[in-house]
Amino acid sequence: xxxxxxxxxxxxxxxxxxxxxxxxxxxxxxxxxxxxxxxxxxxxxxxxxxxxxxxxxxxxxxxxxxxxxxxxxxxxxxxxxxxxxxxxxxxxxxxxxxxxxxxxxxxxxxxxxxxxxxxxxxxxxxxxxxxxxxxxxxxxxxxxxxxxxxxxxxxxxxxxxxxxxxxxxxxxxxxxxxxxxxxxxxxxxxxxxxxxxxxxxxxxxxxxxxxxxxxxxxxxxxxxxxxxxxxxxxxxxxxxxxxxxxxxxxxxxxxxxxxxxxxxxxxxxxxxxxxxxxxxxxxxxxxxxxxxxxxxxxxxxxxxxxxxxxxxxxxxxxxxxxxxxxxxxxxxxxxxxxxxxxxxxxxxxxxxxxxxxxxxxxxxxxxxxxxxxxxxxxxxxxxxxxxxxxxxxxxxxxxxxxxxxxxxxxxxxxxxxxxxxxxxxxxxxxxxxxxxxxxxxxxxxxxxxxxxxxxxxxxxxxxxxxxxxxxxxxxxxxxxxxxxxxxxxxxxxxxxxxxxxxxxxxxxxxxxxxxxxxxxxxxxxxxxx
Amino acid sequence: xxxxxxxxxxxxxxxxxxxxxxxxxxxxxxxxxxxxxxxxxxxxxxxxxxxxxxxxxxxxxxxxxxxxxxxxxxxxxxxxxxxxxxxxxxxxxxxxxxxxxxxxxxxxxxxxxxxxxxxxxxxxxxxxxxxxxxxxxxxxxxxxxxxxxxxxxxxxxxxxxxxxxxxxxxxxxxxxxxxxxxxxxxxxxxxxxxxxxxxxxxxxxxxxxxxxxxxxxxxxxxxxxxxxxxxxxxxxxxxxxxxxxxxxxxxxxxxxxxxxxxxxxxxxxxxxxxxxxxxxxxxxxxxxxxxxxxxxxxxxxxxxxxxxxxxxxxxxxxxxxxxxxxxxxxxxxxxxxxxxxxxxxxxxxxxxxxxxxxxxxxxxxxxxxxxxxxxxxxxxxxxxxxxxxxxxxxxxxxxxxxxxxxxxxxxxxxxxxxxxxxxxxxxxxxxxxxxxxxxxxxxxxxxxx
Numbered sequence: 015x016x017x018x019x020x021x022x023x024x025x026x027x028x029x030x031x032x033x034x035x036x037x038x039x040x041x042x043x044x045x046x047x048x049x050x051x052x053x054x055x056x057x058x059x060x061x062x063x064x065x066x067x068x069x070x071x072x073x074x075x076x077x078x079x080x081x082x083x084x085x086x087x088x089x090x091x092x093x094x095x096x097x098x099x100x101x102x103x104x105x106x107x108x109x110x111x112x113x114x115x116x117x118x119x120x121x122x123x124x125x126x127x128x129x130x131x132x133x134x135x136x137x138x139x140x141x142x143x144x145x146x147x148x149x150x151x152x153x154x155x156x157x158x159x160x161x162x163x164x165x166x167x168x169x170x171x172x173x174x175x176x177x178x179x180x181x182x183x184x185x186x187x188x189x190x191x192x193x194x195x196x197x198x199x200x201x202x203x204x205x206x207x208x209x210x211x212x213x214x215x216x217x218x219x220x221x222x223x224x225x226x227x228x229x230x231x232x233x234x235x236x237x238x239x240x241x242x243x244x245x246x247x248x249x250x251x252x253x254x255x256x257x258x259x260x261x262x263x264x265x266x267x268x269x270x271x272x273x274x275x276x277x278x279x280x281x282x283x284x285x286x287x288x289x290x291x292x293x294x295x296x297x298x299x300x301x302x303x304x305x306x307x308x309x310x311x312x313x314x315x316x317x318x319x320x321x322x323x324x325x326x327x328x329x330x331x332x333x334x335x336x337x338x339x340x341x342x343x344x345x346x347x348x349x350x351x352x353x354x355x356x357x358x359x360x361x362x363x364x365x366x367x368x369x370x371x372x373x374x375x376x377x378x379x380x381x382x383x384x385x386x387x388x389x390x391x392x393x394x395x396x397x398x399x400x401x402x403x404x405x406x407x408x409x410x411x412x413x414x415x416x417x418x419x420x421x422x423x424x425x426x427x428x429x430x431x432x433x434x435x436x437x438x439x440x441x442x443x444x445x446x447x448x449x450x451x452x453x454x455x456x457x458x459x460x461x462x463x464x465x466x467x468x469x470x471x472x473x474x475x476x477x478x479x480x481x482x483x484x485x486x487x488x489x490x491x492x493x494x495x496x497x498x499x500x501x502x503x504x505x506x507x508x509x510x511x512x513x514x515x516x517x518x519x520x521x522x523x524x525x526x527x528x529x530x531x532x533x534x535x536x537x538x539x540x541x542x543x
Numbered sequence: 544x545x546x547x548x549x550x551x552x553x554x555x556x557x558x559x560x561x562x563x564x565x566x567x568x569x570x571x572x573x574x575x576x577x578x579x580x581x582x583x584x585x586x587x588x589x590x591x592x593x594x595x596x597x598x599x600x601x602x603x604x605x606x607x608x609x610x611x612x613x614x615x616x617x618x619x620x621x622x623x624x625x626x627x628x629x630x631x632x633x634x635x636x637x638x639x640x641x642x643x644x645x646x647x648x649x650x651x652x653x654x655x656x657x658x659x660x661x662x663x664x665x666x667x668x669x670x671x672x673x674x675x676x677x678x679x680x681x682x683x684x685x686x687x688x689x690x691x692x693x694x695x696x697x698x699x700x701x702x703x704x705x706x707x708x709x710x711x712x713x714x715x716x717x718x719x720x721x722x723x724x725x726x727x728x729x730x731x732x733x734x735x736x737x738x739x740x741x742x743x744x745x746x747x748x749x750x751x752x753x754x755x756x757x758x759x760x761x762x763x764x765x766x767x768x769x770x771x772x773x774x775x776x777x778x779x780x781x782x783x784x785x786x787x788x789x790x791x792x793x794x795x796x797x798x799x800x801x802x803x804x805x806x807x808x809x810x811x812x813x814x815x816x817x818x819x820x821x822x823x824x825x826x827x828x829x830x831x832x833x834x835x836x837x838x839x840x841x842x843x844x845x846x847x848x849x850x851x852x853x854x855x856x857x858x859x860x861x862x863x864x865x866x867x868x869x870x871x872x873x874x875x876x877x878x879x880x881x882x883x884x885x886x887x888x889x890x891x892x893x894x895x896x897x898x899x900x901x902x903x904x905x906x907x908x909x910x911x912x913x914x915x916x917x918x919x920x921x922x923x924x925x926x927x928x929x930x931x932x933x934x935x936x937x938x939x940x941x942x943x944x945x946x947x948x949x950x951x952x953x954x955x956x957x958x959x960x961x962x963x964x965x966x967x968x969x970x971x972x973x974x975x976x977x978x979x980x981x982x983x984x985x986x987x988x989x990x991x992x
Binding site: 066067069070077092094177178215217221222228332334336372385393429 | 813874875937949954961962964975977978
């Protein structure tokens with residue numbers, strides 16, 4: 015995005031707010047604060063990219079927009095990082111995200127009340143929905159005229175065209191009595207003039223959302239909130255890796271230290287907001303040793319169950335064409351026959367070839383002639399996949415490894431093992447998905463296990479003893495330190511996280527400006543009561 | 544069908560100079576000469592600068608419809624060939640399918656070393672508006688180790704005489720002096736750099752120091768009893784070297800089908816993506832020393848690759864060598880399994896642990912790999928335990944499978960053309976027809992599956 019005309023702040027200036035990260039957590043807040051006249055500087059570890067130069071090539075694209083610095087992944091089911099779930103660059107993970115934008119429903123944020131497991135969110139659902147609607151309005155979200163599971167809901171743009179996988183899921187779901195329709199998606203399906211950015215072209219069904227959108231159709235922060243932020247005076251510093259946080263004698267943040275162009279810089283600030291995502295936010299907090307009196311930083315790492323079921327069809331499907339996940343069903347948000355807490359969403363799937371090859375090896379365990387045959391079946395394959403609740407577990411956690419990265423900061427080591435609840439959801443979902451693809455005429459059904467997203471690790475709550483931040487995103491320990499990204503999620507939700515992160519970002523910006531901790535905490539206590 | 548080789552001649556020459564090579568290489572390669580502007584039968588009207596020559600050549604290649612081609616560049620034509628090759632592998636000229644380059648006593652991308660007195664003499668020849676017969680004769684003799692036979696001599700002299708003085712002068716005054724050496728990065732296309740053992744300013748030393756370093760997959764040889772006019776002087780020796788180079792270094796590995804190559808060359812593909820695919824389509828170097836692994840480890844990885852990704856057909860990629868490159872360039876996937884050392888260390892340890900198993904044949908190795916994945920195998924040597932070996936094997940299998948899928952010939956084989964979803968225009972093309980069984984007019988007809 016254009017940064018050449020942006021306002022510049024000196025490092026000696028005490029800016030009102032420094033925001034670490036420019037993705038879905040940082041960008042909406044940055045725009046809100048700038049619009050309200052605060053002096054704000056965003057520090058982004060990744061580069062400022064030119065969308066025109068993105069490539070659909072799956073080998074090269076990750077180097078542009080994914081976080082490729084090494085992380086260490088353990089546990090019984092190590093979650094894959096890199097292109098699977100981790101972004102970088104001005105715009106953060108919204109550069110590579112899939113733009114699937116279901117809303118969190120009221121069951122999701124009342125998980126503990128409903129099921130006795132997991133955690134409740136300390137936020138009222140109606141209030142969260144208002145922020146969601148604001149975010150949808152700001153960035154442009156497309157969806158069906160009638161949303162079966164929430165008839166009041168309206169989308170301003172029609173859905174993107176369906177591809178062969180979409181038609182397959184609609185057909186299969188109908189045959190087994192499941193309601194399915196066009197999914198809410200963060201795409202502009204018609205030419206849209208985005209305030210302070212310019213023209214975002216209508217989606218052309220190129221299919222390369224995960225490799226970076228070249229024409230501005232997909233919602234990403236560098237074509238929406240960030241240009242607005244810059245227009246109102248925010249400064250974005252790219253390739254600026256934050257590794258230090260300095261506190262004054264009263265225990266308040268007074269500056270951040272970051273590496274840029276091979277040397278350390280120090281930016282003074284009145285308030286610090288961490289929006290670096292579910293891995294980098296806790297890593298920074300653990301590295302600097304602050305805001306962790308609860309001992310909760312890094313704990314409760316959750317990754318959505320994202321198991322896929324693929325089948326082979328008689329016809330050529332070539333589901334790499336078109337928006338990859340255009341169909342949704344919310345029929346399994348809380349299945350009546352559930353033997354688990356939570357539920358799952360199902361979406362249709364398009365896939366690029368290297369991603370499929372990776373899944374066939376890792377999740378499908380294929381090798382040799384069976385692997386080659388499966389890859390040769392690629393053009394006739396179509397599938398469906400889930401986004402499933404994952405309960406927070408204390409010992410699924412992120413810690414600092416013994417080895418350091420190029421900046422001398424310890425690498426993140428993440429341990430993740432799904433529990434019996436996750437396994438029960440997956441069993442149920444595989445049954446459902448298998449029924450759909452078989453009813454649609456698919457044979458040679460393949461189940462590919464995988465997980466997606468990085469959630470938890472700095473959770474919000476109403477008790478300073480077992481959460482890192484309060485319901486507004488304010489640190490319990492350091493009064494001028496805030497966190498807003500997927501790390502604050504107390505439970506994973508079954509909705510894909512980015513839209514909710516944007517909503518929380520708008521909400522935290524509102525609370526930060528109001529600056530009334532006791533009011534925020536009273537409101538949260540009411541919400542969970 | 545033999546690969547088309549576009550041949551770019553020297554100053555004062557024409558496509559006539561490749562007649563001998565053409566007949567000698569027929570059946571292996573199909574040589575097609577292009578007369579550069581102002582030489583042979585080409586008019587100078589299209590412009591005689593290096594860039595204008597490059598564009599003329601690129602248009603000729605594009606018009607030919609070739610999807611599988613190589614370049615030969617002699618002297619002045621070598622500089623033009625080098626620029627065309629660079630603009631092909633970076634995707635910018637809209638061509639695809641370049642497999643190799645042969646340079647004959649080539650003028651380098653940097654300013655050509657040329658004795659100033661000789662330059663002035665040649666300029667003087669053209670200053671009166673025509674190059675006379677004596678001057679042409681002197682030029683040919685000065686550039687050959689011994690006098691050519693009468694017939695080739697007469698043709699070579701005739702080519703000099705019919706050169707348009709402006710083209711001749713433009714090269715001597717400007718083209719030969721232009722420095723293109725910093726415009727492009729080193730070129731990975733397999734290149735054969737030949738020198739005439741008795742050439743002067745562009746002899747073996749100049750070829751080794753000025754041309755060879757530009758070609759990261761280049762090899763050098765000197766042709767005995769030849770000065771500068773290699774194709775005229777030693778057509779047998781030159782043809783033999785090209786034929787050997789072609790069979791040994793270039794003509795193996797999968798070929799990108801013509802339909803797919805045409806799509807990659809089309810405006811539906813961005814220059815960047817075209818360049819990425821151009822480099823990836825280049826043939827592996829069969830004898831290349833590994834960069835990250837040892838010879839033994841590479842051979843073990845080749846055995847693992849045969850078991851994990853048994854490639855169909857008889858033209859295979861060297862997947863192990865490609866993974867070795869990936870390791871040497873430290874191109875990881877953003878994470879590694881807990882308990883494993885760094886990627887390259889894990890590869891070395893895993894391959895050492897499997898070396899003796901691989902030595903017992905692929906069938907035996909396949910059983911071992913199954914046991915590793917099942918958690919039923921305990922390595923007898925090295926630092927990895929069974930579970931570490933299993934984690935590494937999964938990583939390595941992903942790497943090998945991705946290397947195979949990423950090749951444009953494999954993409955064509957699995958009916959994938961999703962790279963052709965947007966060029967560099969103001970609007971991206973994307974896809975209009977998305978349904979099952981639907982296919983757009985531009986799409987390859989598919990693998991018939």
